[in-house]
Each structure stands twice: as C-alpha cells, then as structure tokens.
Amino acid sequence: MGFARACSVALVGVEGVVVEVQADLEPGVAAFTLVGLPDKSLIESRDRVRAAVVNSGAEWPQKKLTVGLSPASVPKSGSGFDLAVACAVLGAAERIDPATIADMVMIGELGLDGRVRPVRGVLPAVLAAAEAGYEQVVVPEQTAGEAALVPGVSVLGVRSLRQLIAVLCDEPVPEEPVEGQGRPDAMLAGLMIPGTGLGTGLAPAAGRGDGHRPDLADVAGQPRPRQALEVAAAGGHHLLFSGPPGAGKTMLAERLSSILPPLTRQESLEVTAVHSVAGILPPGEPLVARAPYCAPHHSATMQSLVGGGNGMPRPGAVSLAHRGVLFLDEAPEFSGKALDALRQPLESGHVVVARAAGVVRLPARFLMVLAANPCPCGRHTLTGAGCECPPSVVRRYQARLSGPLLDRVDLRVEVEPVDRAGLLGQGGRGESTATVAARVREARARAAERLAGTPWTTNSEVPGHELRTRLLVAPGALAAAERDLERGNLTARGLDRVLRVAWTVADLRGADRPDASDVAVALELRTGIQRGVPMGTGQR
Numbered sequence: 001m002g003f004a005r006a007c008s009v010a011l012v013g014v015e016g017v018v019v020e021v022q023a024d025l026e027p028g029v030a031a032f033t034l035v036g037l038p039d040k041s042l043i044e045s046r047d048r049v050r051a052a053v054v055n056s057g058a059e060w061p062q063k064k065l066t067v068g069l070s071p072a073s074v075p076k077s078g079s080g081f082d083l084a085v086a087c088a089v090l091g092a093a094e095r096i097d098p099a100t101i102a103d104m105v106m107i108g109e110l111g112l113d114g115r116v117r118p119v120r121g122v123l124p125a126v127l128a129a130a131e132a133g134y135e136q137v138v139v140p141e142q143t144a145g146e147a148a149l150v151p152g153v154s155v156l157g158v159r160s161l162r163q164l165i166a167v168l169c170d171e172p173v174p175e176e177p178v179e180g181q182g183r184p185d186a187m188l189a190g191l192m193i194p195g196t197g198l199g200t201g202l203a204p205a206a207g208r209g210d211g212h213r214p215d216l217a218d219v220a221g222q223p224r225p226r227q228a229l230e231v232a233a234a235g236g237h238h239l240l241f242s243g244p245p246g247a248g249k250t251m252l253a254e255r256l257s258s259i260l261p262p263l264t265r266q267e268s269l270e271v272t273a274v275h276s277v278a279g280i281l282p283p284g285e286p287l288v289a290r291a292p293y294c295a296p297h298h299s300a301t302m303q304s305l306v307g308g309g310n311g312m313p314r315p316g317a318v319s320l321a322h323r324g325v326l327f328l329d330e331a332p333e334f335s336g337k338a339l340d341a342l343r344q345p346l347e348s349g350h351v352v353v354a355r356a357a358g359v360v361r362l363p364a365r366f367l368m369v370l371a372a373n374p375c376p377c378g379r380h381t382l383t384g385a386g387c388e389c390p391p392s393v394v395r396r397y398q399a400r401l402s403g404p405l406l407d408r409v410d411l412r413v414e415v416e417p418v419d420r421a422g423l424l425g426q427g428g429r430g431e432s433t434a435t436v437a438a439r440v441r442e443a444r445a446r447a448a449e450r451l452a453g454t455p456w457t458t459n460s461e462v463p464g465h466e467l468r469t470r471l472l473v474a475p476g477a478l479a480a481a482e483r484d485l486e487r488g489n490l491t492a493r494g495l496d497r498v499l500r501v502a503w504t505v506a507d508l509r510g511a512d513r514p515d516a517s518d519v520a521v522a523l524e525l526r527t528g529i530q531r532g533v534p535m536g537t538g539q540r
Helices: 045-055 082-092 122-131 141-147 161-168 186-191 223-235 249-254 265-278 302-306 336-340 343-348 391-398 433-450 464-469 479-487 492-508 516-527
Strands: 002-012 015-026 031-035 064-070 104-106 136-140 154-158 239-242 325-328 350-355 358-363 367-372 411-414
Touching (some): 002 082, 002 122, 015 082, 045 082, 082 104, 082 161, 104 122, 122 141, 122 265, 136 141, 141 154, 154 161, 223 249, 223 367, 223 433, 249 325, 265 358, 343 350, 433 492, 479 516, 492 516
Parallel strands (some): 002 104, 136 154, 239 367, 325 367
Antiparallel strands (some): 002 015, 015 064, 350 358
C-alpha cells in the first residue's frame, strides 16, 4: 500500500482554506475515486491528471486509487487542485519522495499534455497558505509574480508537470518550448472570466489600454461640483450629482479615481486578491497600484452588485470597487432592491452574502458616486426646455432613491448646464488632475496624522461619538448645523456626516480644526442650500 499527501487551497469568496490532498494506493481493480465534496470541474480532474501524468513520461499506477480532499466538509471547486492531485498520486506510486511534497502547497490546472495552466485567485490562495504556516508554494509560471507578492513564502513557478517532477527528484530540468510566439498567450485564458472585459464597467480605470487618462482640466466650468469631487476624494465621502443630461456628471465621476491617492501596500494586496478571484486582473500586472473604477449598467441585478451567483457567492461590483470608486450612472433606473442592498456595505465596509452553499464575507469599502436626472426626460430643472413630465411622475422618479440611502450620502450637488463662456474656455481652463491630487494627498496626510493610533485613516470612517467628544470643532462652529437639526433638515446621522465633511474641508485648507465657515461649506454640500461661503477649498 502506498500513501502520500500534498496541499492545495480552496477559495471561499476571497478567503482561502488549505486543503490536504491525500492519495492512497491499494491492491485491486484499477480505479480512480475522488472524494471530499468536489464540484463538476474538480471531478473531471481525474481524466486530466491521468493524461498529464502519462504524457509527462511517468507511469500511471494500475491499482485502486483513492484521492481524498480534507477537510471533507468544505466544498471544493475549480481546476486549481490538479497539480496537487498529480503529485500526491506520484508520491503514492513512489515516483516522487512523499516527504518532499508533504508540506508543499501546489496550485495549478493541468493540460492533457502535462502543461501547467494558470488559474484565478492565486494571490488569496498563497496568502491563506502563508497564514497557515506554509513556506513553499508551487504555482504556474505565468502567476509566479502574483504569488511572489506574499512575503515569507518561497515560490516555484513551473511550466509543466515534467519540470516539477525533475525539480522534486533532483533531476535535470527539461526545457519547455514557448508556443505561439507573436500571438496572445492562450495559457492566460484561464485568468479571465468571459464577460468581465473592459467594456462591462467592471475593470480598473488604469487598465483601459488606450493610454489616455482623463484629466480634470477637460471639465469646463462647474466650480461647485469640482469642489465636491475634491472633498469626496480627500475624505472618502459618498457623492450625488443631480442635473440635466449633458451637464458633465459622468465626466466628473470618471475623473474621481485619478485624484485619489495611490493605494498602500496592504490596500493593493486587498484589491489584487479580489480582482484575481473575479478574473479581471490584467495579465502581466500582478499588483493593482491605483484605485479601481467600477461603473455597472443600470440594468444590473442585486446579485451582480453585492455578489452572488450559483453555488458559492462570487464578488460583485461593490467588491470590485473596493478601495476605489463605484459609479452608478442613471441611479434612479437601478432596481429598488439593488440600491437598498448597498446600505450595509456603505456603513460597514464589507458585504455578507448568505447562500445555501455557505456564507461569504466580501470586502466592500468603496467611494460611491450617484448620478441622477431630475425627471425621466431630464429637462425638469431647465427653464423653457419643454419638460412634459407630470408632477406625480417627477416625484415618483425622484423617490426611487430612498431616504435611508440618501442619508448615507455626504455630498449632494446640483450640476448646472455649462454656459457658452465656460464651454468655449473663455473663463480659462480649470485646475488639472495633478494639482487637485496633490491637495488631496496633503489633506489625507493631515487626517492620517490626526487619526494615528486609531483604527481609522479617513474622515468618513470616524464614528460620530468620536467627532462629538474627542475631535471637537471651534467654539460656536456648529450653530447653523444645530439649527438645521432642530428644524428637521438634518438627522442625527446627517449631523455626524456634516462634521466629517467639515473636518475634510479644514484639512484641505490646512486648518487645525473646522470653524463656522467649514461647517457652512459642509452644510451647503449636503443640503444644497446656499450659505454664502466661498467655493474654493484650497484657500479661504
């Protein structure tokens, strides 16, 4: 009887569970049994592994073979277990020393010719292996750069099972020819999910491939919306643009991710792990360094927004926008269930999806931007534009954005149509992305210094009781906000959010704490009521 074991990783959402792959050979009729809650693609690995072993020059054992995936209670899916299954079988057949693979994590799909094909989710799988104490990982050659992002782990990238056998047995490593030179690598097809290309709105803004990066200087006029965009980026505040079609709402939202600060190392690992599992990580770019931008279509279902799907839930748009921007254009056209499902991730920074196959916790700390027209035809606020929508239709259309959802939006700005002078540039071009991004970085640095030693990094994350007890504003600065609270114009949550925005405005102008004018700016940005305050946030 022969026995050997290797290790692989099963992904549950964006978290990994180390799985022990055990192979047992016994005398009897030649058969291959795979147990341990495998799915359809994993059951088919029996044929892939057998063909790959034979075509790699090794002998397939003609005995009763049982392969167990432990823990047996965890559902396993995908083809990433092929490499571990093949090595466990070869170890049980004594082609490989079982001791050399006992504490080695192997991730990869096998082709029938023995080539090792890349799979999605390598980074979260290697992170799970490192947290479990494993120090040696074998991955496909194409994803070795992604696996090497995890510190303290020795990564071996292989091109074929034949090469791995030679490395484990201290034999000369054969050269594997690179096929299809001059053509796209067909081996990378396993890293991308069909339907999640650049045209779906589920791809990072930095990866559009045309080399053009939108600049804020392209936006004509719109001083108040530009100020709101800067405040949103500096403090991580959610934003609502409302106004007629063609005023520039989408242009402004598309430029928000470019003024956000670069991701930190930990944030980059979080974003890369989600994109790797979702299958939108660009080949050749193992680490996402810039804030992602996600803009799903208004026909998106609730499952596509918050996560779901058949079997174990997969990341949705809110997770793909983690540490970046989620832009919902034509927000009232989204279904009410889909919009209300955003309430939990807006508050907690994660989403919990419960399905029959299990409960998955997915990261979802994003900056939400909503864009809405005033009525179905979009001409309700324009003078002499000929809006024919009845008042009841206008009210019903605007009520599609529920009160509880809007209460979680810090900034609400009316985007007015651009006049002729502003459109033709007669008033001068606005500030560029680089200028605004520099102010945003300085403001975030001030907030991070003030919040050092706390679990928060931006003003939007600070709880209300901290703002009212420890981080105090200037004396008398809250008089206008308190009046709005007494009149019912503000809720208790709304007052906390006004305080957060006021701190961001103070950070942008370099003040130690907000004064009455900063609170007035925050109130105007939230309520839309003119308070007679200047529009510039960088200077007073």
